[in-house]
Amino acid sequence: xxxxxxxxxxxxxxxxxxxxxxxxxxxxxxxxxxxxxxxxxxxxxxxxxxxxxxxxxxxxxxxxxxxxxxxxxxxxxxxxxxxxxxxxxxxxxxxxxxxxxxxxxxxxxxxxxxxxx
Numbered sequence: 001x002x003x004x005x006x007x008x009x010x011x012x013x014x015x016x017x018x019x020x021x022x023x024x025x026x027x028x029x030x031x032x033x034x035x036x037x038x039x040x041x042x043x044x045x046x047x048x049x050x051x052x053x054x055x056x057x058x059x060x061x062x063x064x065x066x067x068x069x070x071x072x073x074x075x076x077x078x079x080x081x082x083x084x085x086x087x088x089x090x091x092x093x094x095x096x097x098x099x100x101x102x103x104x105x106x107x108x109x110x111x112x113x114x115x116x117x
């Protein structure tokens with residue numbers, strides 16, 4: 001079975017989009033207002049589940065050196081943050097989370113991410 005690397009990468013970028021968007025986090029993670037169903041724990045699992053694979057085999061995913069570097073920096077910082085935090089209602093307005101959301105936006109920019117409307 002062939003791995004669809006473009007779909008895996010898109011899936012990770014979709015997760016990063018959620019990490020970059022505090023309005024989404026308040027609406028979906030904290031207030032449980034759909035139509036999406038998501039939470040912080042699911043986000044962490046989804047990101048690391050495929051994100052680590054992408055970084056380990058970044059040539060296979062055709063990442064540029066810049067894309068690899070920024071994704072790795074984001075991954076490393078998000079890992080530290082997610083190990084210490086579980087409840088978005090407690091961290092969403094912290095400076096540390098502001099930094100994570102800014103990094104997520106930078107990742108999306110480097111990947112020229114365009115979400116579906």
